[in-house]
Amino acid sequence: MNTQNQQRDPVVLVHGITDTEIVFNQMAVYLRQLGWTVYTLNLVPNNGEAPLNVLAQQVVDYVDATIGAEKPFDLVGFSMGGIVSRYYVQRLGGINRVQRFVTISSPHHGTVVAYASRLPGCVQMRPNSLFLQDLNRDVQMLEQLNFTSIWTPYDLMIIPTNSSKMPVGKELIVPVALHSWMLTDYRSLSAVAAVLAEPINGDRQFEYIRNSQKLPLGGDNT
Numbered sequence: 633m634n635t636q637n638q639q640r641d642p643v644v645l646v647h648g649i650t651d652t653e654i655v656f657n658q659m660a661v662y663l664r665q666l667g668w669t670v671y672t673l674n675l676v677p678n679n680g681e682a683p684l685n686v687l688a689q690q691v692v693d694y695v696d697a698t699i700g701a702e703k704p705f706d707l708v709g710f711s712m713g714g715i716v717s718r719y720y721v722q723r724l725g726g727i728n729r730v731q732r733f734v735t736i737s738s739p740h741h742g743t744v745v746a747y748a749s750r751l752p753g754c755v756q757m758r759p760n761s762l763f764l765q766d767l768n769r770d771v772q773m774l775e776q777l778n779f780t781s782i783w784t785p786y787d788l789m790i791i792p793t794n795s796s797k798m799p800v801g802k803e804l805i806v807p808v809a810l811h812s813w814m815l816t817d818y819r820s821l822s823a824v825a826a827v828l829a830e831p832i833n834g835d836r837q838f839e840y841i842r843n844s845q846k847l848p849l850g851g852d853n854t
Contacts, residue, residue: 641706641731642669642699643828646691648711649753650679655710655815662821668828671698675716680751684712684763687753688719695729706732706828710815711789714738715757718767721774732778734827737787737814740768741795759795774800780827782820784808802827 643663645656653672660670673694675687699705707730709717714735720726721733739746742759749755756763779801787793789811797803804827808817 640668643706645672646709646713646717648713658816680753683752684716684756685719687716691720692724704729704731708734710736731832732828734780736782737790739790739795744791787811
């Protein structure tokens, strides 16, 4: 997909649990080389001690401080960061500013891995948690923007892996072997860039990213 000569909004990248903004180094460099202005932030604390809705307020504060109070932008959230970003979009007014919203390997319907901790943020990411039930109750509001879920069927952090599937927007499958590789694999990077280059309110469809590192987006449906 052509990523040249397209409108480029600023992009904010939101990391996952136990991560920092450093996890986006490769993606940020890649997007900047293609012409995007990229911002990253550190969620504090990053280990699940804080509820996800509290972390989402940090996104509000960061965006207002770095981008301004009114300028539109695109939002990319990885793993827990995708759920934090959803709360920002769906509950804290982000729906009025975000143009393109991408989640990467996010537990939209929870992950059994979250049962390993009793910390508030982890409890909120358990399957059928009240927090996720609330967000999923009006998930259709994401149809107001360009929403895409990118995920891998081999994820050992998001269990079951189809927890990353969403009933709205577009779905891209990148068949990499590890959760963390979703931020470094060439196919993931090119998929994110392609989505961010799409016209607003573009066609919604299901796509599968082939195993070849350099094949364009599109391919066999599964």
